[in-house]
Structure formats: structure tokens, C-alpha cells
Amino acid sequence: MTPALLLLPVMVLAPVAVAALVLPARTRRAATALAPWTPLAALAAAVLVPDGATLRLPAVLLGTTLALDTMGRLFLGVSALVWLAAGAHRRPAGGWVAGAAEVRRTVFFLLSQAGSLGALATMEPVPFYLFFAVATVAAYGMIAAGATLAGRAAGRLYLAIALFGELLALAAFMLFAAGQAPGLAAVLLLFGLGNKLGLLPLHLALAPAYAAMPAAATAAFAGPVLNAAVYGLLRFLPLAGPALPDLTGLLVVLGLATAFTGGLLALLQDDPKALLGYSTVSQMGILTTGLAAAPLAPAVILFALLHAVTKAALVLGTDAGRRGPVPLAVLVLPALSLAALPPAGGALAKAWLEEGASALPEPWAGVLHVGLPLTSTATALYMARFLWLVARKAPARGVPVAPFLALAATALAGPWIVAVAWRAAADAPAMMMAHAWTLVWPVVLGTVLAVAGWRAGVSLPRLPDVDPDALRPSGSTAARFPPAIGRRPRRAGLWARVVAVEARLRTQRMLGLVFFAMLALMAVLAHA
């Protein structure tokens, strides 16, 4: 056993220990100062722990093994970077003499860090489930810590969906452990972890949650916490196997539907962070189509890593972009990378996904051939709105810029470094050249549409905030009986309909119906 292996438990225990020290008033100041540095252990682990080295802890839970392989190492390194940037971003803003809400934020920030990092260092279901659950529950703390009405409502919505997901994931892992119904288990896991990705119809909580948190917490939630779920899908989803029913169609249709719904809803946001929440839904829809083909796993990894860094940079940019014209101009670059405009890093991952889609059977290859480029158009459109929203915000002083710049630089250069250093990604640049045209025209189209829409003064309806009473059994009558969709005037058009459906789904009754409908569908699937 190499000593470097000890970094794996240390990287989990360090944030937990610091969180425990934040609680007593006596040690709070020192612990708060220490808090931004805890991800260093994870970063060191990602570099130093050799492949194939395993740390066996048979006493822990039902027996636990910690280890890193290439995938784990890549995820861990990127997550550690994003946690560092998020920690650095929040440090000066937090202040030393913190109120109750700030203490809660710090504690949950650190706990979800421990969970999201630990999840990447294990290849076994039970420890993964533990770490993932810690990250999930702690993320609720980050969302609801502020004790504002909107934050609490977002927290409740998030928690309802997240716990539903936890139970699905638990059922999936139990089915795997008992060696039964692998097809059902795969679908359970897809939604059990996929609710963090915002897979339809479990996408409802992401945007309100993004909006409810300060930028640093949102960046962590959008990067490492999300990536723990992606890692779990790649690690445990049996993507190919003789006993499995074909999930290709489900993944392609669900992925594209999620991508376009997310894109559409992103356009209707007034809060740039909420917009980024729906943007995550949209981007993860794209990622989900990549799960349809097992050989595409490296492309999905690259896409997920890149998304984490880019999205975190954009989130921090909602603060940093207010410091003046230069940070705002820099913010354009990760936005373009998200839209996969060559030669930005995003184009590498997107080209790889498009190339891999051709290997799928028809009609799915054809569907993706049309669908994937159009997702870039949607991205360009809502990113244009995002930049406009950030630019419109009042300028702010004293907001840190360095973490944002560091992440933006990583987002742009990182994929090229990975393409050079990681053998599996060596062909990505060539694919980008081959797909250059299908990468460029959607972004140009989106930009032209955005400019045209802005010049023509197109106004979009606004999605209302989550009703604070909507998730309480004793909530207001209006929340329990939301306006029926059918009763709207016929001219209400696509936008209004989308808004009405989304707002309605966020109420307790409809959310419950969604859960039961999903369970019923899966029960049918179990017997099919």
C-alpha cells in the first residue's frame, strides 16, 4: 500500500472535520479560514494515487474499498478544482463573524464537498450510495440555509425530488446486489441519479435551487455535486449486456426532450443563475444521449468534466461579470464554449458525441444527427440572454474575479490538455475538424436569432417563482388547484403553455402524480 492512498480517506474526512470545527464559536474563525483549502487533499489524490492501488476498509459499512482509476481520477481532479474555485470565491464574501445562516452554509458546503469527492473514489455501490446521499442531503442545506421564503420553497422542491431519487437509486443497487431484473434496475438508476442531471420530468428543482444559493454554492452544486451523479451513472449503469433490454431509444428520446425543454425554459428566466439551472438541464440532456452507446463513455466523461468547469465559471461570472467590462468580455468565452463553437473546448466534446451517434442503429442515429446540432442553437440563444442579463445587473465592487478567471481559463484550455494527455481522447481534435460545419452553423443561427429577436423587441413570458406554499399539504388553494392548462386562450402559444405546465408541475399534487406515474411505468416495465 502506498502512503498516497491515505489521501483518499483524508480528502473525505478533512472537510467533515473542518465542518465540525465551524460549529463551536471558539474554533469558528480558524475553521472558516481553513475551509477553502480542504479540496487540496483531493487534488493531491487525483495526481498521486497510482492506478490499481486500493485501500480496503472491510470494517466500514458492508466492506468498503477506495481506489481510483482513470475515470475516477479525471472526475476527482476536476471536482477538486471547482471546489477550490468555489471556496476561494466565497471566502471574502462570507466574512469572519458569521450569522447563523452563514454558519449553516459553510457546514453544508463542506459536507457536500466530502460526499461529492468521496463518491468519486469508490467503485462499489454501497459506499457510493453513502457518499452520494451525504452530498444530496447537504446540498439541501446549502439551498435552504438562507431562510428566505424562496430558498425554502426551492429547498423543499429539491428535497422531495432528491429523496425520491435516492429511493430509486437504492432500489436499483439492491436489485443489482440480488442479481435480479437488470433492465428495471438500469431504469431506476437512470432516474435515481439522473434527477441531479435534471432528466425530465425530475428537472423541476434545479433552476430554483441555483437561484436560491450564493454563487459559490451554486458553482459547487452545478459542478462536483452534479458530476458525482454522472460518475455514478457511468460507473454503475450497465450500458451493454445480453440480459438488458435496449435502452437506446429511451436515452435518445429522453435526452433530446430534456435538452430542448431545458433550453426553452432557460430562455424564460430573468435571474441569470436560474437560467444557468435550466441550461444544466439542457446540457445534461445532451449528455444523456451519449449514454446510449457504450463506446461513447470517454466522450461523456469529457463532456461532463468540461460542463462542470464551464458551468461553474459561468455561475461565478454572474458575480464577477459585474466588476467591469473586462470580466464581462471574458464571460463570453465560456458561454461560447458551452455552445460548442470551435475551437473552444466544448466543441471537442460535442464533436465526439456527434461522431459517436452515427454508430447507433437507425432511426436514432438520424434523430441525433438532426437534434444534436440544434441543441447548440438553443444554447447560443439562451447564452445570449444570459450575457445580456448579467450585463444589465448593477456593477459590484469587492467581488473576487480571480477564481472566475481561473475556471474560465481551465474551461477553454483544459479539454485540449486532456485531448493531448489522455489517450482515449486523442481523436477528438480530428473529429472536431470533421464536424466543424455542423458545429459552427447552429451557433451562428442561434446568435442571429438572438440578435434579431432583441432588435425586434420580442418579449417572452416569465416563469413565476416557486410558490412557497405549493409544497405544503396545507398550502394555499391557488397552489393546490393551479389553473388548468386547457382553459387558457387558444392564442396563448408555445411559451405560455410551457410556462403553465412547468409552474403546475411544481405543486405538491402534481409532483406526487409525477412520482406515481413514473413508478407505475417502471412497474409495468418490471413485468415486461
Next chain:
Amino acid sequence: MNWTGLPPVLIVLSSLLPGIAIFFLAEERTRLRVALNLGGAVLKMALTILMLWGVWRGQRFEFTFALLPGADFVLRIDALALLFVTLSSTLWLVTTVYAIGYLEDSPNRSRFFGFFSLCVTATVGIAQAGNLLTLFLFYELLTLSTYPLVVHRGTDAALDAGRVYLAYAVTAGAVLLAGIAWLYALAGPFDFAAEGGALAHVEREHRTALTAIFVLLVGGFGVKAALVPLHGWLPRAMVAPAPVSALLHAVAVVKAGAFGIVRVVYDVYGQTLAVDLGVTTPLAALAAATILYGSLQALRQDDLKRRLAYSTVSQLSYIVLGTALAGPVATIGGLVHLVHQGLMKITLFFCAGNLAETLGVHKISEMDGAGRRMPWTMTAFTVAALGMMGAPPVAGFVSEWYLGVGALAAGQGWALAVLLVSSALNASYFLPILHRAWFVERTAPWPHEEPARSGRLETSLSLLGPAVLTAALSLGAGLLAGLDGSPLGWSRFIAAQEFPL
């Protein structure tokens, strides 16, 4: 009789003799009473640890005494008995400390602690009983010794709860006795036997009689195990003082019921015969119904202890479910939950008692901001509540994992669905409590703040210490479940004897 007969008797006497002595103590002799209480509890702990070591090495301890011709009084320590003995004696020690702190300066303490000791005596007797007759004797002693504890406060509500408890328990005792008598008539006297049960010699044409007896026995034990619809006494009994609730819900009473069912299924009938008679599936269905019903009722309660009581109704049937699913993995899940549920539930009742004693908080709607006022109590509560929901790494997760995988392995996937729904329900009645305690700011004064309890700590050490300790044990039992000495390790050891490969 050689020396191996001695330990089972000593374990019983270590609480019986101090208990009897305490009855004769004058009220004001506090220090002697505390010394007797703690001395007995520590002695019992020490004996238990010795026994664990012995049984792990393959030793068996048995004490036999001819009560009537053909009816032996048998105390025997096997692995299953020790699971329960260890749980009871550990939690008895903790609860004694808690009760001493809780009842400071209240009247009738000699009576209270006397019956308290008798109650634990009966419990370890039930655990070590080597046959149904011995089990029955201690089971009745348990009923008689808990009644005075339930009515200890002497209020109308307490007397009322006591009457209901007695009515349920005495009827159950009669049913149980009828079942045992019938079984003895059919099968002759017999001792418990692992590995296939004790009824192998009974002719197969007695199927109907055996089924009817099974119903009688499970009905008799089912009252204390709070199987729906026999659970009515338990939520009422929550008027008793907090240490009594801990005793009822974790250490002794409900556990005795569940343990009785476990003995009947494994060591009287044996799982093969039970499955063959077709009684396990209805029992599993009854357990599932109880799990869901208890949780649904808990959801409706605003009184904290009532909510916890209904939660016990629900959680206790996890043990019965694990037993009734009839498979090695589910068996481990059921057995380990016997311990896990005890650790987690006693923590919750200790915390409820701390809130009531220190701040006068009895209702969930009064708990806003409790986390800031009593951080250690609420941390302990949070750990236990998360465990009840089945969240890792608390002990409840380990139970749920084994029960769920066991259900699938036994081909009973529906039981997994029940468990997951129950987890969701647990989340929906525990999470709002946690949210109130940690996330909602306090705006009103506390209902009745007790100045004597506040000092350097948030409340008296004797109230806080036990809650924190049992919470730590709940966490440790889950986090370190892989150890041989963990509740899980021991349950695997037992299951290996019930299902020899």
C-alpha cells in the same frame, strides 16, 4: 450441575436482587439506591461481555431445573439470546443513568427503580428462556412489572393508559398460554432448537392444529410487538415518563414481543415447517401492513412522543418482516434491526425527554429553533432520525439493505417496495422536525424552561450523556457494520446457525 449453568442465573440475579433490595430502601437513601442500580447494571454488562466471548468461541451455557414433572425451567445462553441480552443490558445501563437524572427529586423513586429492575430481569429472562414455558413465565413477569411504571405518575391519563395496557397484555398472556398448552399437548415438552426447529417429531397430519397454534402464539406475542391491529396500547402508553418510554420502546417490552415471534418462527417451528404450513406469507403481509399503517399514523401526530410511538409500531415490524420473509439474508436484516431499532429509538425518546424536561417542549410545532438551543440533543436526534429513514451511514441503512436484498433473494420483491415506501414516509415525518429544529428561527419563548437543568451544558449531563452515547452507537453500528463484533456481525453469526450451509 456444573459451572456453565451459573452465568445465565447470575445475569438474571444481577438485576433481580438489587431490584428487591431497592423496594425496601427508604426514599431518601438516594446514594445507596444509585449504587445498587448502577452496580447491578455494570455487573450485568460485565457478565454479558464474558458470555459474548464464550459463545463466540463455541461455548454454550445452560441452567435446567425441574419445575413440574415434564416441565423444565430452562435458562440458556445461545447466540440469539445474547443478541437480546447485550442490547437490553447495554441500554439498561444507559437508561438507568438517564432515569436517575430524569427523576431527580421526584416522589416514589424506590418504587420506580424497584420495578425498573424487575422489568429488566424479566427481559433478560425472556432472552435466555430455553423453552416456551420459561419464556411465558418471564413474559408475564414483564407485564406485571411494567404496569406500575406506566402508571407511575398517577394522573388520570396515566391510569387510563395503564388500564388499556393491562387489558391488552393480560388477554395476550391468556392467548399465549392457550397456545403453549395446546402445543405441549400435541408435541410434549421440548426445548428451543436452532437448525430446523423443535417440531420435527410432530406428525404431519396435525397441520391444522399447528397452524392454529402458530396463530395463537404470534397473536400472544404480537400484542407486545404492536402488530396492527393489536398495537392500540402503545401510543397511549407514551404518557409515561421518558425513561419508561425508552424501556417500552427500545429495551424491553416491544422487543420481547418481537423476540418471541423470532423464537417461534426459528426455534419452535423452524423456517422450513413454517413455510410449509403457509403461515409466513400472511405474517409478512401483516408486518407490511403494520409498517405502512404505523408510518401513516405517525405522519398525523403533532405530539412528539406520539409520533415516535407510531414510528415504533412501524419500525418494529421490520423485524417481523425479516423473520417472515424466510431467507438467510432477510433473517440477518430482521435480527440486526432488533438491535438497530433499539439504539435509534431509545435515542429519539431520550431526546424527546430532554426537550420536555429542559424546555417544556412536547409538540413538534413548538420545536422551532431547538437546534440552536440544544445542539447536542438535536444532533443526537438527527442521527437517529436519519437512521430511521434508512440513510447511510446510520445503522438503519444496514437493516434496510439486508431486508431489501433479502426480500429480493427470497423472491418477494413486493416487500422491497413496502420498505422503500416506508422510508419515504419516515422521511416525511422526521424531516419536518429536523427542518424546524435547525432551519427555523425561534420567535417565541420556550413553553416552560426549567432553570435547574441549565448550567454549563444545554441540560443536565445525566440526560445529555445517554442520548449522545446511544446516538454514537447508532452511528457506529452502521459505519462499522463490517466488524465481527458489530450487531451485523453477530446477526450473521446467528443466521449461520439457523441456516447451516
